Structures are given as C-alpha cells and as structure tokens.
Amino acid sequence: MQIKRVWAGLLLVGLFSGLALAQEPRLWAESTDFRFGEIYQGQQLEHAFRLENTGNEPLLIEKIRSSCGCTAALLSDYQIEPGQSAQLRVTFDSTRFRGPVVKTVYVYTNDPLHRVAQFYLRGQVTPELVLEPAKADLGSLEPGAVGEVAIVIGNVGPQNIAIQEVQTDLQDVQATLSSKLLQAGGSVTLHITATAGEEGAVKRKGYVVMSTDSPYSPVVKVPVSFSVTGVAQP
Known part of the structure; x- marks a missing residue:
C-alpha cells in the first residue's frame, strides 16, 4: 500500500510538472x-x-x-x-x-x-544604370588648358529612361549628352569638359548631376575632379 501511494504521488507530480512545462x-x-x-x-x-x-x-x-x-x-x-x-x-x-x-x-x-x-x-x-568609368578624373591641367572625359552610361534595366536635365556645380565644367533617351539595353555618352582657371596648385572637385524619369534612378551623380598646376602664361 505504501509503495502504491508513493507511485501515485510521483505520477501526480510528473503530471503537474508536464502541465506546467506545457503552459508556454x-x-x-x-x-x-x-x-x-x-x-x-x-x-x-x-x-x-x-x-x-x-x-x-x-x-x-x-x-x-x-x-x-x-x-x-x-x-x-x-x-x-x-x-x-x-x-x-x-x-x-x-x-x-x-x-x-x-x-x-x-x-x-x-x-x-x-x-x-x-x-x-x-x-x-x-544598378539600373552602369557608368564606365564611374567618375571623371581629368588629372592635372595647366592654367587655361582644356580637359575632357567621355563616360558611357549603359541602361541594363527593362525600360527606356529619359534623362531630363544635366547640371554641374563647377563653373568651369560643362557636360553634354549624346542623347537624352537611354533605351533599355542601350547606352549614351556623357562628355565632360573642364577649363582650368589661372590659379596654381588648386584641386577642383564637384559633380555632374543628371535627373531622370526612372523611379529607381531618379538622380545620377558623376564625381568630377581635376587640379590646376603651374602659372598662367602671359
């Protein structure tokens, strides 16, 4: 009888322990x-x-x-x-x-x-638009010299993209496009031209910024840099 009571107690303890563990x-x-x-x-x-x-x-x-x-x-x-x-x-x-x-x-x-x-x-x-090269580094220019870089912009997306506006934040830099319509799978060329001023040993940095009608690439920034070295010739 004592053994049965012990086993019954153990079963009840195990049962309540199992229930407690299950309540989670x-x-x-x-x-x-x-x-x-x-x-x-x-x-x-x-x-x-x-x-x-x-x-x-x-x-x-x-x-x-x-x-x-x-x-x-x-x-x-x-x-x-x-x-x-x-x-x-x-x-x-x-x-x-x-x-x-x-x-x-x-x-x-x-x-x-x-x-x-x-x-x-x-x-x-x-990237929907791929730039080659990714930035315009015109190197060192003497005062009054003109440097130019051509950047190919490729459209790897499925839709045609219209480039609406091209701007630059450097007064001595100009940017033009071979076409403002960038067809799917096609490319256009961005021509960047810089005219060095008269200052010597000056580093110029800025961007050419293009706005597009693409929801994924509404703004495209191209870094532009060059340095002016030497003294302007009289």
Missing part, C-alpha cells in the same frame, strides 16, 4: 528566410512573414530590431494569443546597396525557446 508560448514561422532574387538599385522591396503562436500562453513580442536603417519592420500585433497569428512586414530600401545583400530582423519574444528570432532578406541588388 511558442513562436512558429513557416519561413524565416526570404530570398528575393534580383532587384534594381533604388527599388523598394516588401515582404510579410507569418508568425504563429503554437503554445498555450500568449506570445508577447517585446521589441523588433533591424540590422540597419535601410530595413524597416512593422508587426500587426505585439500579443499573439494561442492558435493565432500575426504579420511581420519588412521593407528594404536598396538605394545605397549593390551586389549581394543579407538583411536581418530580430524579434524579441517571451518564448523561452526563441528569445530572439531572426528573419532574413537575401538577394542581389543590380
């Missing part, structure tokens, strides 16, 4: 890794992860943090009841990136097994 929130996501393939630089990417609470207690999202300011995350509900779900909407701004990228969103919860869950955006960012 549990974060579950069908996918934590979104591979978006290839997008054009400047494109905004959006994706929604589905979060579900498969536990028996409310799942509390304590905070959300992203790996950089280019990635924003918004949760539809910060308290997810058992059996319910919420949407984690993530937006990635690719303006400052090119090449392979991996962006991470950290979700902090009260799930003892997933205190910090990580969600990933992975893919390739491709």
